[in-house]
Amino acid sequence: MRAETLTAEEAVRDTGWVFDNKTGDVSLESFVASGDDEVRRYLKIFGFPKGSTRDLSMVEIGSGIGRMTAGFTKRFRLVHAADVDAAFLERCRETVFHHGEPTVLRTLHVVDGRTLDLPNASVDLAFSYxxxxxxxxxxxxSLVSEALRVTKSGGLIALNFRTWTPLDAALVPLGGVVRVLWRAPKVAKHMARVRALTRLGWQANRLSPDDVLAGIGLDLIGSRLxxxxxxxxxxxRVxxxxxxxxxxxxxxxxxxxxxxVARLA
Ligand SMILES: C[S@@+](CC[C@H](N)C(=O)[O-])C[C@H]1O[C@@H](n2cnc3c(N)ncnc32)[C@H](O)[C@@H]1O
Structure with missing residues (x-):
């Protein structure tokens, strides 16, 4: 997707994984600051009082270049940063080295995009944003099932999805077209330079709560979950x-x- 020589800051600017769309020209420092703010806010929403995660372990599914990972490493005993993109994991280590606590970080390449190379019941929190x-x-x-598998009894899953909006009627099919074109190396090389196309290409699905809960198995609600x-x-409205x-x-x-958000029984 990108040249290996990009620095983390360049990767932030040049790829579609930039969330601060208002600036489009964000420094790694402010990118990580936005992640840290969200880590603090979401841990509170999920019911973790300040300081209560110090002895806990977690996996972040889709860590990217470590925007939030840095914040997690400052709050957890052990953080597995998992991503399908090995180059992002490289940048994630760099980001955590500069802005987090590198000694608690483990990176995990999601080679097949669907399974986590972690033992059953091994983390206290499975998080994805x-x-x-x-x-x-x-x-x-599959990653939702993996989140359930790797989370300990009494642990929490907190997984983020996107709802359908009217614009998605165009965005999702166009994203599919972009992903087909990515398969042609010569075209893909040029397309990779256009940030809007990258962002479009990654619009891959919109799963509703009913879709996800049915995939997990409705019988697990109230029993295992x-x-x-x-x-x-x-x-x-959802x-x-x-x-x-x-x-x-x-x-x-x-x-x-x-x-x-659910707790494992
Ligand atoms: C928009 S970024 C979000 C990064 C981070 N969660 C954040 O909020 O800053 C999405 C990330 O998901 C990763 N990703 C996409 N598909 C994936 C998959 N099947 N398994 C693991 N990671 C995946 C991408 O490589 C990318 O780093």
Whole structure:
């Protein structure tokens, strides 16, 4: 996707994984500061009081170049940063070295895009943000199952997805076209330089809470999975048909996002 020689800052600028769209020209420092702010905010939303994660381990599925990973390493005993892109993991190590706590970081290459090379019941938190919309729907569902598999009894999963918006009727099919064109190396080389195309190409799926819960197995709700909660913005209605699932609106959640949060029995 990118030349190996890019620095983390260049990768931030040149790839589609830039979230501070307002500036489009963000320094690594401010990129990580935005991640740190979100780590603090989301840990609070998920019910972790300040300082309560110091003895815990976690996996971040789709760490990217470590925007949030740096913040997690300052708060957890052990952080597995997992990503399909080995070059991003390289940058993630660099980011954590400069802005986090490198001694607690382990990187995990998700070679097949769908399985985590971690033992069963080995982490206290499986977390994923702005990632499960960027892989194929079956890979996303597989990563959800993996999150359940690797989380300890009593541990938490907190997984972020994107809802359908009217614009997606165009964005998702166009993203599919871009991904087909990426398969032609000569065309892909030129396309990789156009940030808007990269961003479009990664619009791979929109899974609803009903899709994800059905994929997990509705029989697990209330048995293997406790306190199943869908967190979303008050500005967007989110439909959940499954019984035994709570809905919680949180003002600072992005209107196009929703979260599946649940505790392993
Ligand atoms: C938009 S970035 C989000 C990075 C980070 N979570 C953040 O909020 O800054 C999405 C990341 O997901 C990764 N990704 C996409 N598909 C994946 C998959 N199937 N398995 C693991 N990582 C994946 C990409 O390589 C990219 O680093």
């Amino acid at each position: 702005i990632t499960l919309q960027h892989c194929g729907a079956t890979d996303a569902q 406790r306190d199943v909660t869908i967190i979303h913005s008050p500005r967007r 439909r959940v048909s499954a019984d035994g699932v709570k809905k919680l609106t949180v003002r600072r959640v992005h209107p196009s996002h929703w979260w599946l």
